[in-house]
Amino acid sequence: MEKLDVVTFGEAMAMFYAEETGPLHRVSRFIRELAGAETNFAIGMAKLGFRSGWVSKVGNDAFGKFVMERLQEEGVNVEHVLASSEHPTGFQLKSKVFEGDPEVQYFRKGSAASRLKTEDFNEGYFKKADHLHMTGIPLAVSSSVRAFAEHTLDFMKKEGKTVSFDPNLRPSLWNTEQEMTAVTNEAAAKADVLLPGIEEGQVLTGCSTPEEIAAFYIDLGVQLVVVKLGEEGAYYQTKTDRGYVQGIKVAHVVDTVGAGDGFAVGLVSGLLEQREIKDAVFRGNAIGALAVQSPGDNDGYPDKNSLEDFMNTHLKGAK
Template sequence: MKQLDVITFGEAMAMFMADQPGALHDARQFTMELAGAETNVAIGLARLGLEAGWVSKIGNDAFGRFIMERLKNEKVDIERVLTDKQHPTGFQLKSKVTEGDPEVQYFRKGSAASHLQVSDFNEEYFLSARHMHLTGIPLAISEQARTFAKHALAFMKEHGRTVSFDPNLRPSLWSSREEMVKEMNAAAFQADYVLPGIEEGEILTGFKHPRDIASFYLDKGVELVVIKLGEEGAFYKTAAMEETVPGFKVQEVVDTVGAGDGFAVGVISGLLERQSIREAVLRGNAIGSLAVQSPGDNDGYPTQLQLDNYIKNYLQGVKC
């Protein structure tokens, strides 16, 4: 069995992006792309040369086959992706915008991925990875997927693997805000690295200042908290140090979706390559800034050479 650097799991969907700007209900032509927080991360890591595996269920349909082909082309390991002949692959519609956040509508209820369950968990495959990345989405899409996620988290921690957690809040998938906060924080407290956005951090902790949000998780045993601050960059804190790492200024924001996942790619890859925390967060900021300059969720994610050159050229420009 192939040895992996990172394993992740969750729901992937076919995404129909409107070809012309405007309200989603006015769109007449769409381009099909791949969507999914965890697949974004797996693709980003694979482009940087890491071995990334993604676990899920897909339907026995055209959308499922599209997802598999796309991930195969991106060199993501899909050995443990299962086909569910009874439930469909989810999809979504996404508007095109000239600035700001696009309108997105999901068609995912009862999807194959929401039927991921503990009996689908393959211990050997998960142990082949040295790190696991978890988002809050599997915790939200169904009770079965939530149980799978909790099992995977406990298993990887028990076997000494590091875990990163990105809340990726989807309030519409939860029965209540209280349940969402409780389940998200329960998972976060078990992770080594927690990567919330500033607004997510406020919802989950009740605090507004990045330092207080980070301290909330550090006090529960988390090793590192990195809080995304949008164009301002990111704030990180450990028990021994803290710093705000400036963001990368961009000329035009095309689409913000996928920026947070790109940020996770940078931080995770940097830490696995034993960069300093600051270097890893800087890498996250760089990939996030590249992501917002392209229309697709992961179109802007770079190769290692592209990333190195981008950071080098940007920093030289700042110094000038």
């Protein structure tokens, strides 16, 4: 196969988001979409013209076929996704809200993706990718997926590839907060680029400000830390540079899910294009702002031309 610009891995699910507001048990009509932090990232990168690959395991069922077809339609390479006849593809239900975060219920326990293991790792496939993007979710899904994740991270570092890491904390998947913090920080310390949200950073470091959170990880050896601040934008820090990049205000927030993954798409794509850090952060802010204006997790992600238009429109006010 051809080289990949980026590769990622994790669990994908069919997502059913409500067409009407109200508690999920009273909703009768849903729209089916694709969910998964890593698939969001892979799709976002593909939309911008990058060669992106996604690795996982899906069930040999309708949801699994939906996941595969949807990713292929978006131009994501899925040639090393495994199919299981014994375990299903997970799914989730998401409520419709007019403001704030929606209610989400997961049906993922015992899924095919949770059975991913180190023996499933394809060395040749990952070696052909220039960059690994990883989130903290696989570290929490199961012990075998955690082993796969840690092996993948160590392999890519050994091969001299660059690594970005989004903690993407899911406390409900962990046994204890102490375990979540220790395991996540161990992986975070190996990344070149780290993307915690402000609340995540506070949990993981015990620090309160973006500056303190960034300094914590810079001291561990991370080259670039970008602390996401929601609509306020983001704070970035390296050993020699630091600063705030103002967020882009939107008139109406439809759904916040997927905004963080969109931010990662913007930042990583900017860095891979060797843009200045501040410009790459602004690009992340831009995709995050686009993402919150649509109900699906990734259907607001732009192609390259629409992203450039949106950034140019908001450039003066956000810098």
